[in-house]
Amino acid sequence: MADHILEMQSITKTFPGVKALSGVSLAVERGEVHAICGENGAGKSTLMKVLSGVYPAGSYGGDILFKGQTCSFSGIRDSEHAGIVIIHQELALVPDLSIAENIFLGNERRGASGLIDWHKTNAEAAELLASVGLREEPTTPVGQLGVGKQQLVEIAKALSKEVQLLILDEPTAALNDNDSAHLLDLVRALRDRGITSIIISHKLNEIEAIADHTTVIRDGKTVETLDMADPDVNVDRIIRGMVGRDLEAFYPDRDSNPGEVVLRVEDWTVKHPTQDRLVVDDASFEVRAGEVIGIAGLMGAGRTELMMSLFGRSYGKYVSGKIFMHGKEIHTRSVAAAIEARIAYATEDRKAFGLNLIDDIARNVSAAALGKLASWGFVNHHEEARAAEFAMKSMNIKAPNVKSIVGKLSGGNQQKVVLSKWLLTDPEVLILDEPTRGIDVGAKYEIYTLINSFVDAGKAVVVISSDLLELLGTCDRIYALSAGRITGQLPKADASEERLMTLMTKEKELTA
Structure with missing residues (x-):
């Protein structure tokens, strides 16, 4: 016994x-x-x-x-x-x-x-x-x-x-x-x-x-x-x-049909906010319509620093580099300017930076797109509630109603609220930093499906992940970073954990 x-x-x-x-x-x-x-x-x-x-x-x-x-x-x-x-x-x-x-x-x-x-x-x-x-x-x-x-x-x-x-x-x-x-x-x-x-x-x-x-x-x-x-x-x-069922695959199938280049970053260089050292060093990459690209790198490689600095210079001190949307140079000197340029960034730390945990679903979903829901400086709360209700239904957010406090939701549902917030801004480029950290396999599958739906509509996605299998399962191409430098890129057909790790530990730029 x-x-x-x-x-x-x-x-x-x-x-x-x-x-x-x-x-x-x-x-x-x-x-x-x-x-x-x-x-x-x-x-x-x-x-x-x-x-x-x-x-x-x-x-x-x-x-x-x-x-x-x-x-x-x-x-x-x-x-x-x-x-x-x-x-x-x-x-x-x-x-x-x-x-x-x-x-x-x-x-x-x-x-x-x-x-x-x-x-x-x-x-x-x-x-x-x-x-x-x-x-x-x-x-x-x-x-x-x-x-x-x-x-x-x-x-x-x-x-x-x-x-x-x-x-x-x-x-x-x-x-x-x-x-x-x-x-x-x-x-x-x-x-x-x-x-x-x-x-x-x-x-x-x-x-x-x-x-x-x-x-x-x-x-x-x-x-x-x-x-x-x-x-x-x-x-x-x-x-x-x-x-309650078999997941036939951890990652849903998607036909990859990349179109024109949506976002192109050239020679992007950024310093640490308080130290005299580079955290992003001459990084260049591009992402096309209908494409998911991955950013791989070991801890401290500069993945988050790269994306945060692109998104309204939210991190570090800008040194040099250019950003192009559909071939036209843009200047994203603030988060508002990045959103206006139709770039969205879902942070890796949803609790500290992605959500207001003491507020409800409706207020969180609308937070980045108040301009779309306001007239004469006042938010139309009816439209705000409608947007949140649509997000709850389309994202399968499990909560009693749009007035539910976000801090009381599970991690997977909180992540869906974060994605809903940024999708309401109608971005053309969606940057997802560790999008499935701390959530279960069922919720992961739902988020992968949402990514596929987004790129199927002709939009572009950038995924940062510490899970190389996740990058291999979701991305069309994967860029590798080491010490703030992009050391190479691999198409999905040629990528493997071993090849990515080789690039992630290189000190000098390689040709894929």
Whole structure:
């Protein structure tokens, strides 16, 4: 008989107008890595917030049994006292405090006088950092660390609380490949120490590599729990459970028929905003009507910097270069000028720069195209609502209505709101920076379909992505960047991960 450290029985959670969880049940064995998968909005994070006390007892239906005892957590402190610690996707660290101060925040190490014992604090922090493989001084401010190292600080913080069940919500979403591999190795090491982990992730290849069992949730209900040791269980099998059907291909088919050159960039050079160095160095590229081009590059290559500087000089200090639309030079010295030139840019950080999270869908969709919805300086709110309702229908945005607050939507639906905002400006060139980061395979497929529809209408798309397979699956041509320079381009027929990586690591410009 399985030794279950956790059982969640018939959990139901309702928000105004939305039933987020409907009788969800989950059983986790002691000392295993248990994955939870599902499309955006399926209820994964909501379920874990119920478990960790973010949503307290009394605000949901059903029972939680931890180590065989029924639990009623009134807050996070209660669940942590029991040995359950959650690490949210948005890390809860204080940048200006040291690593040690963050680890023991709210759980301070005090001496006999009642004051904080800093020697003990730093010594214990050093031991915890060593246990997670982080070689940093405990006195280092957390704000000086990269995201990957901050994740390790969060895990060290959990270990300081004598964690027995560790919940990781999208732990590798913002990490590069090396940091992701290190974190997964750490989770395996924790399993060897008898610590149980629950991982929520959209990276199904990582789930396949690390999980012992995977529970699939769809539309707020438990679909199934898969034994990952079963030879018939693979990524395709998980996807079938998540979306309720087979995805015949990860990327929808599209006939490529590029037309005339829409956007041409020549010798574009930009300096860092505060340092005397080039972040974009003499970059030239073009994109045609009915074409999707990709921009590939390692972290720090200058992909986002290139596109942001083109879009109204939103980044860095312009040095030189020209932009042409349909063969005519244009000057995009401001975001308004870029929009007027019919260029749109969907940022990689939708929460910080793409959306107003405390406002509703209608206001977000209209934000970049108020001129189309206004007369005599006043926005026609009826037209604004109509535009948002059309976007909700055409984009399949899952929300009660256009007055729904964007911050409460799932990541995939938030991304659809971002795209709706820019499509309302009627762009001819749509720049998409990491368009599918942090969203599930079903929502990814919908966004790929929207990209295809856009270029089928004769428009042009530029895609920046850290996922080379995504570029290979969606683009007609792919440009590679290295240290701010375009080092070559490959048509889809000739492109491969290996050839792209070769270009991405070159220091001098090559001919494709």
